[in-house]
Amino acid sequence: MSLTHLNSRGEAHMVDVGDKTETRREATAGGRIHMRSETLALLAEGGLPKGDVLATARIAGIQAAKKTHELIPLCHALALSKVEIGFELDEANACVEVKATCRLTGRTGVEMEALTAVSVACLTLYDMCKAVDKDMRIDSVRLLSKTGGKSGDYRRNETADDPRATAPSSLAAPSRDAATNRDMPMITGESPDGHISIAPRNEQPCIQVKFLAELRERLGISDIDIPLESLPSPTVAGLKQALQSHDTRFSLLGERRVLCAVNQVMSADDMSLTDGDEVAFFPPVTGG
Amino acid sequence: MISVQTAPFDVGTEQQVLTRKRTDIGAVVSFTGLVRDFNERPDVQALTLEHYPGMTEQALQDIVAEAEARWALQGIRLIHRVGRLEPGDPIVMVAVASAHRRHAFEACDFIMDYLKTRAPFWKKEHTVSGHYWVAERNTDIEDAKRWEAT
Numbered sequence: 001m002s003l004t005h006l007n008s009r010g011e012a013h014m015v016d017v018g019d020k021t022e023t024r025r026e027a028t029a030g031g032r033i034h035m036r037s038e039t040l041a042l043l044a045e046g047g048l049p050k051g052d053v054l055a056t057a058r059i060a061g062i063q064a065a066k067k068t069h070e071l072i073p074l075c076h077a078l079a080l081s082k083v084e085i086g087f088e089l090d091e092a093n094a095c096v097e098v099k100a101t102c103r104l105t106g107r108t109g110v111e112m113e114a115l116t117a118v119s120v121a122c123l124t125l126y127d128m129c130k131a132v133d134k135d136m137r138i139d140s141v142r143l144l145s146k147t148g149g150k151s152g153d154y155r156r157n158e159t160a161d162d163p164r165a166t167a168p169s170s171l172a173a174p175s176r177d178a179a180t181n182r183d184m185p186m187i188t189g190e191s192p193d194g195h196i197s198i199a200p201r202n203e204q205p206c207i208q209v210k211f212l213a214e215l216r217e218r219l220g221i222s223d224i225d226i227p228l229e230s231l232p233s234p235t236v237a238g239l240k241q242a243l244q245s246h247d248t249r250f251s252l253l254g255e256r257r258v259l260c261a262v263n264q265v266m267s268a269d270d271m272s273l274t275d276g277d278e279v280a281f282f283p284p285v286t287g288g
Numbered sequence: 289m290i291s292v293q294t295a296p297f298d299v300g301t302e303q304q305v306l307t308r309k310r311t312d313i314g315a316v317v318s319f320t321g322l323v324r325d326f327n328e329r330p331d332v333q334a335l336t337l338e339h340y341p342g343m344t345e346q347a348l349q350d351i352v353a354e355a356e357a358r359w360a361l362q363g364i365r366l367i368h369r370v371g372r373l374e375p376g377d378p379i380v381m382v383a384v385a386s387a388h389r390r391h392a393f394e395a396c397d398f399i400m401d402y403l404k405t406r407a408p409f410w411k412k413e414h415t416v417s418g419h420y421w422v423a424e425r426n427t428d429i430e431d432a433k434r435w436e437a438t
Contacts, residue, residue, distance in 0.1 A: 265343075
């Protein structure tokens, strides 16, 4: 027996409940986020402060496809039978190619769902990586193909408008690049050691925790969201305990010199915390 | 007025702004802090100043408000730079205007002592022999204590 919300690689995806009639609609959209090659390398090895980047972006894309009708005024609410989000890490061009495929059996097309999924997956990649790279650029959000429906099938002629296809370097070895992309590891499921995946935003009451200056560098992490319910008590002391049970490195927070601010006001261990509070830990100040 | 900025500043210009169209100011005391080329280690090539946006500005505001409550002041200008700075660069400026010099001298001294111990800024120094975060100094803490319980 297998879990139907996980595919063979353990990645989360929506289950295909369609394929029952002839009126099947499918659309695939693509988009790209360009970043520095160092950022891409960090993303590939799971070294980014917010943790499991691709898994989070995949869930964000799936969620966005389901909410398209809330965002685009004249879109119908659709019962999508399948949403699939894929990532290709393109080292040669220092970008991540995001693809989303949406499918349903019904009377309306799903290209807006696929485009929305790609856009939000790209935005999530930006959000997850922006701590180390603010120069990232999202572009080429486009419909790649659609099938079914009155207007007939459509397939984009990628060689005509893909800037990478006209670049001399990709002309030289396009097939090898494609092979490299497929060999890139997918990062899903458990985070690499020392990194903590964030919970999907707004799903549960959370405390936003920040680490500043030397403390951030010693911990190797700048931001994490900690579910309020994981705190043994709703105080700064409880938050420290919850962090330490996540990862022993957070025992650093027990040092006397580590200071704490709750919602940007200096606070002691007994300060109480509620949903949405911003808690920052930092070393003694050295300005002036 | 308080600014946290990456851009350099000019002390002369700032002082002119502070005293423009005023005839009630009898004294302006200003302090300017510069990046030194030696600190915990020699050969400091640059430093990077980090702050906590939001909290830093509020902390500076609180320090200025406390100075205004303690002394009779007619204007305060406080600028602190962040980002990468090199030896010789101005890093912080406090200018205090008052009717009489004593108030201006003391308030300026007070603001710098509190800024160094209470405002969220952190320095990382880049030297020939490596990078390190600057440690807090006991002398700064002792200096700030001078203003307590008085």
